[in-house]
Amino acid sequence: MAEKFAVGVDLGGTKILAGVVNISNGQLISAAKKKTRVVEEGGELIKRIASCIAEAIEIAGVEPKKLVGIGVGAAGMVDRERGVLLAAANIGGTNDLPMADPLSAQFGLPVRLGNDVEVATLGELNYGAGRDCDNFVCMFIGTGIGSGIVNNGKIYRGGNGTAGEVGHIVVMPDGLPCGCGGYGCLETYASRTAIAKTVMYDINRGMDTVLRDKIDPAKGILRSKAIAQALDMGDASTLRAITQAAQFLGVGLATVINFYNPRRIILGGGLVEAVPQFFDLAELEARRRALRIPSRKTEIVRAELGDYAGTIGAALLCKN
Ligand SMILES: [Zn+2]
Known part of the structure; x- marks a missing residue:
């Protein structure tokens, strides 16, 4: 099977942690980190996430055509279908923030949104203590x-x-x-x-x-x-x-x-x-x-x- 790569973004109350991951074996290829400012308006937050993603892609040096998408795990309630961050009390009180569409437009990749605990569980299930x-x-x-x-x-x-x-x-x-x-x-x-x-x-x-x-x-x-x-x-x-x-x-x-x-x-x-x-x-x-x-x-x-x-x-x- 050809190797596939995706960008993973952990969006938490204190930091954004993005990385390129080989999703065929769970290996983290690169990592980039930025602080999540406490008071922040939505557009600024998306910009920060985007620059963190761009940095992770650059460090990884993976051919763009091998990237299949971007996944974001956010500390809050999410609408998975619409790719919208509904409520995130710990991320500047962000409400109803469209996340998938702007990131998808910028990087030309499909974007999937999930909850932070759900994605961490998915990680442990596939490649961690639950494999x-x-x-x-x-x-x-x-x-x-x-x-x-x-x-x-x-x-x-x-x-x-x-x-x-x-x-x-x-x-x-x-x-x-x-x-x-x-x-x-x-x-x-x-x-x-x-x-x-x-x-x-x-x-x-x-x-x-x-x-x-x-x-x-x-x-x-x-x-x-x-x-x-x-x-x-x-x-x-x-x-x-x-x-x-x-x-x-x-x-x-x-x-x-x-x-x-x-x-x-x-x-x-x-x-x-x-x-x-x-x-x-x-x-x-x-x-x-x-x-x-x-x-x-x-x-x-x-x-x-x-x-x-x-x-x-x-x-x-x-x-x-
Ligand atoms: Zn309670």
């Missing part, structure tokens, strides 16, 4: 918690396309308010944002923590690497925050295991990669909480494609 498994759930822990469900080797989207919103499983009926408008959702207790909030609470109470200077108090942003370093330094406040978040994540995992009985759960995101204790504690809690048989049989593993899962997965949208 030998056809029933699994990918859970990505970051600003929030999202998941992709793979059933019989295909992404399962649900009756109305909203399946996998694992971050909004309620773990505390009258708990903390969530961005979704509800209360006590898993992601308000177990995401990186939740950990940052717990640490902020300690700081505001005057507790001593090495994370005091590492946290952006206005936005509550804390990097995974800073968390890992604080743990290595034996920071009590960080250890407590991580333990609490991992316990809640374990409760969420147990719910997924009991209800869906996946063969495997794949955990991804910067926090899982940078903080081994977080993964270990969450797994322990999940096995303590889930029903006896699925608790023993469900494999819980780390995602394998790391930072480029979204880019590789987005390119795979062009495979068919």
Whole structure:
């Protein structure tokens, strides 16, 4: 079979990561990165994505006729048919932004649009921790918690396309308010944002923590690497925050295991990669909480494609 290449674009809240991918074997040929500005109007965002794509194509040096398309995985709600980014709370509040048409016109290639979690799951399914498994759930822990469900080797989207919103499983009926408008959702207790909030609470109470200077108090942003370093330094406040978040994540995992009985759960995101204790504690809690048989049989593993899962997965949208 002749080799085919596609451009994959991971469009997130903080950065755009574009790359040329050999979609015959999942190999990333080139990568280009740009920041996603927090406040940005739609036209400017498209321009940035386009320049990132152009850079990735140039670095790759692949013959233009071998490029079959461009796939974009965006952190938000998408209309796959029309190629429109419907709502993206973390990308400058962009709403109803046509994405496929302008990019397609500029590059003369078909453009497919998907959701970021969906494409990262597609990447793990084809070339990552799910390549030998056809029933699994990918859970990505970051600003929030999202998941992709793979059933019989295909992404399962649900009756109305909203399946996998694992971050909004309620773990505390009258708990903390969530961005979704509800209360006590898993992601308000177990995401990186939740950990940052717990640490902020300690700081505001005057507790001593090495994370005091590492946290952006206005936005509550804390990097995974800073968390890992604080743990290595034996920071009590960080250890407590991580333990609490991992316990809640374990409760969420147990719910997924009991209800869906996946063969495997794949955990991804910067926090899982940078903080081994977080993964270990969450797994322990999940096995303590889930029903006896699925608790023993469900494999819980780390995602394998790391930072480029979204880019590789987005390119795979062009495979068919
Ligand atoms: Zn929620």
